[in-house]
Amino acid sequence: MEIDKAIRECDDRRLKTKYNNAIYVIQRALALYSIEEVAFSFNGGKDSTVLLHLLRAGYFLHKGEQSCSNGGVKYFPMRTIYFECPSAFPEINSFTYDTATTYGLQLDIIRSDFKSGLEDLLKSKPIKAIFLGVRIGDPTAVGQEQFSPSSVGWPPFMRVNPILDWSYRDVWALLLTCKVQYCSLYDQGYTSIGSIYDTVPNALLSINNSSDSKEVFRPAYLLSDGRLERAGRVKKLSSSVRGHQSAVMNGLDGVGLHNSSLLMSSAIAVGDEILFGTVEDQIGPSLCRKLHSIGWSVSQTAVVRNDIDAVAEEVERRQSTDDMVFMYGGVGPLHSDVTLAGVAKAFAVRLAPDEEFEEYLRHLIGDQCTGDRNEMALLPEGITELLHHEKLIVPLIKCKNVIILTATNILELDEQWNCLIELMRSDGALATMQPFVSKHLTTNLTDVEIAQPLSKLCLEFPDLYIGCRRKSRTEPLIIYFEGKDQDRIQSAIEALCKKFHPGAFVEINSKMAGGVGGGGDGATSSKKGLEGTGLDLPENRHGNLKSASSDQNLKDILVQIKSCKSPAVINYGASWCRVCSQILPAFCQLSNSFPKLSFVYADIDECPETTQHIRYTPTFHFYRDGERVDEMFGAGEERLHDRLWLHS
Ligand SMILES: Cc1cc2nc3c(=O)[nH]c(=O)nc-3n(C[C@H](O)[C@H](O)[C@H](O)COP(=O)(O)O)c2cc1C
Numbered sequence: 035m036e037i038d039k040a041i042r043e044c045d046d047r048r049l050k051t052k053y054n055n056a057i058y059v060i061q062r063a064l065a066l067y068s069i070e071e072v073a074f075s076f077n078g079g080k081d082s083t084v085l086l087h088l089l090r091a092g093y094f095l096h097k098g099e100q101s102c103s104n105g106g107v108k109y110f111p112m113r114t115i116y117f118e119c120p121s122a123f124p125e126i127n128s129f130t131y132d133t134a135t136t137y138g139l140q141l142d143i144i145r146s147d148f149k150s151g152l153e154d155l156l157k158s159k160p161i162k163a164i165f166l167g168v169r170i171g172d173p174t175a176v177g178q179e180q181f182s183p184s185s186v187g188w189p190p191f192m193r194v195n196p197i198l199d200w201s202y203r204d205v206w207a208l209l210l211t212c213k214v215q216y217c218s219l220y221d222q223g224y225t226s227i228g229s230i231y232d233t234v235p236n237a238l239l240s241i242n243n244s245s246d247s248k249e250v251f252r253p254a255y256l257l258s259d260g261r262l263e264r265a266g267r268v269k270k271l272s273s274s275v276r277g278h279q280s281a282v283m284n285g286l287d288g289v290g291l292h293n294s295s296l297l298m299s300s301a302i303a304v305g306d307e308i309l310f311g312t313v314e315d316q317i318g319p320s321l322c323r324k325l326h327s328i329g330w331s332v333s334q335t336a337v338v339r340n341d342i343d344a345v346a347e348e349v350e351r352r353q354s355t356d357d358m359v360f361m362y363g364g365v366g367p368l369h370s371d372v373t374l375a376g377v378a379k380a381f382a383v384r385l386a387p388d389e390e391f392e393e394y395l396r397h398l399i400g401d402q403c404t405g406d407r408n409e410m411a412l413l414p415e416g417i418t419e420l421l422h423h424e425k426l427i428v429p430l431i432k433c434k435n436v437i438i439l440t441a442t443n444i445l446e447l448d449e450q451w452n453c454l455i456e457l458m459r460s461d462g463a464l465a466t467m468q469p470f471v472s473k474h475l476t477t478n479l480t481d482v483e484i485a486q487p488l489s490k491l492c493l494e495f496p497d498l499y500i501g502c503r504r505k506s507r508t509e510p511l512i513i514y515f516e517g518k519d520q521d522r523i524q525s526a527i528e529a530l531c532k533k534f535h536p537g538a539f540v541e542i543n544s545k546m547a548g549g550v551g552g553g554g555d556g557a558t559s560s561k562k563g564l565e566g567t568g569l570d571l572p573e574n575r576h577g578n579l580k581s582a583s584s585d586q587n588l589k590d591i592l593v594q595i596k597s598c599k600s601p602a603v604i605n606y607g608a609s610w611c612r613v614c615s616q617i618l619p620a621f622c623q624l625s626n627s628f629p630k631l632s633f634v635y636a637d638i639d640e641c642p643e644t645t646q647h648i649r650y651t652p653t654f655h656f657y658r659d660g661e662r663v664d665e666m667f668g669a670g671e672e673r674l675h676d677r678l679w680l681h682s
């Protein structure tokens with residue numbers, strides 16, 4: 035069946051657009067170069083098979099020979115080169131040879147490596163341009179355009195990539211719509227073919243067949259996520275495609291960052307309005323608290339204009355010095371949404387369509403975002419991982435060590451942060467580190483008196499953050515010590531106290547930041563426990579609901595639960611956690627329905643030491659006979675009711 039006719043008769047609009055664009059590129063190349071000056075690099079793979087049919091259609095259309103477009107096989111004078119390698123699959127070799135015969139290709143077989151093979155070819159033939167079946171998403175496509183001169187160090191020729199913007203799905207749409215032959219390996223689960231040593235069928239197409247020991251695979255065209263087409267080329271994965279593999283593991287690299295006890299992060303806000311002062315940035319401070327609460331240091335927060343270069347400069351700087359960079363603002367389809375373009379520029383890659391992301395957006399905003407017009411589905415090429423979580427409608431975007439949050443307020447930030455922590459907990463990329471410990475002293479000494487001794491102290495204790503602040507010009511100075519080692523902080527305090535008269539300093543509240551997902555505001559409020567939440571909560575009628583207001587208080591409650599052996603539930607929450615506020619009224623109400631059960635509410639910021647093990651808020655612990663027998667995370671009144679019923 036002739037391809038041009040098949041495409042025109044099909045009703046796949048996207049395929050028609052891709053086809054027309056590719057034919058246009060081919061015809062442009064044929065207008066620039068004579069047929070003797072071009073070559074087609076053919077290796078029997080699916081992409082080059084698509085290209086073969088496009089080249090034939092483009093060539094005959096260019097020649098104005100409509101007859102062939104409507105007819106069958108005809109002499110095709112374009113030089114075709116095949117680099118045959120001893121480790122090629124026999125199926126690939128035979129398909130290449132058979133295809134060459136079927137379509138009358140002038141096949142040059144080259145049995146050396148690409149570079150020297152091309153050097154020899156270009157010495158003996160007037161070739162100036164070579165057609166390749168390279169597509170965005172291929173590791174070799176990074177930085178290439180439809181017309182790209184060969185790389186430095188390679189013989190000089192023009193690489194012409196007519197199907198650069200085609201997706202995996204587009205390739206299969208053409209092969210199946212036009213019913214053209216392709217290599218038989220693709221029907222055996224191979225989705226991208228290298229050599230016999232580095233290519234296996236794609237595990238994502240495996241059909242579990244317990245009755246038979248032989249593993250069976252579905253055909254390649256059934257792979258739903260084209261990003262994973264190289265999953266069968268495991269050993270050859272280059273760093274630029276590691277992201278694709280990681281997508282299987284929820285987009286998380288096991289970078290083992292947790293080996294280090296001090297990890298550095300930074301936050302970049304993108305938004306003119308913050309700089310105009312018309313919008314107050316609340317996300318930045320909240321993000322800092324969250325990072326601090328999991329033991330990470332924040333080296334800098336920056337606000338940059340809605341300008342690609344400004345974003346790129348900042349990202350380039352931060353990503354090279356910090357372990358993790360968080361960005362927010364400037365994400366979307368508007369002219370001012372430049373964050374992703376800035377990230378792409380910082381990493382010197384381009385924005386390329388991402389099928390998987392497009393799929394999410396299509397679900398979200400329907401057909402408005404299909405086809406080539408969907409600029410929101412453009413993501414930095416080769417460095418992007420999508421972080422999926424069932425609670426997120428659209429996955430978060432991670433480009434190397436840059437995480438792009440789409441939160442526009444702190445409630446959304448809470449939600450995305452909790453998901454991030456959950457996703458990255460197992461993997462270590464955003465590992466919960468040893469928490470920071472802090473101590474605060476207050477003094478009536480003047481700044482002048484204290485300046486020099488403090489400077490010396492900073493030199494003596496470089497592992498601590500030592501700083502000063504005042505609530506107002508007239509109030510006493512507060513000196514804070516922040517670090518990971520309680521003893522070091524104590525030594526620093528003692529060293530300082532020694533330099534002044536006794537009683538010069540008074541210790542005020544000390545706090546250990548809880549290693550918890552939500553991160554606390556640290557705001558000091560006189561109200562604690564259930565009262566501190568500020569919520570209008572239902573009355574507890576049986577006196578079986580209490581809150582823990584301090585570590586000691588919670589420890590006492592736990593001792594009591596363990597010794598009296600009556601059933602109990604502890605709700606670990608936080609006053610700043612939206613999900614906690616949603617479930618807390620129900621928790622209090624349920625205390626009336628289960629009078630024999632003790633209900634305890636513990637705010638993790640008020641009991642930081644005892645709740646260090648809590649990684650998610652809200653967390654419910656259920657006790658029976660003095661033992662913890664069950665655990666539940668997150669909200670859900672019905673779920674909670676059922677668990678209480680079970681344990682009451
Ligand atoms: C005709 C042709 C031209 C190539 N030109 C270049 C080039 O200019 N620069 C380059 O780095 N690699 C070039 N390559 C190598 C490819 O980028 C790539 O390494 C090769 O196709 C192997 O791909 P694979 O890892 O998907 O099997 C060329 C390969 C071929 C066949």
Ligand SMILES: Nc1ncnc2c1ncn2[C@@H]1O[C@H](COP(=O)(O)OP(=O)(O)OP(=O)(O)O)[C@@H](O)[C@H]1O
Pocket residue numbers: 075076077078079080081082083115116117118165166167168169172225226227228
């Ligand atoms: N051994 C080779 N001989 C000639 N051309 C090659 C060879 N290897 C790669 N190429 C060129 O590079 C392009 C990209 O190769 P790539 O392996 O990504 O695609 P493919 O082989 O066509 O399909 P698949 O990804 O399924 O293996 C090919 O379409 C072809 O133009």
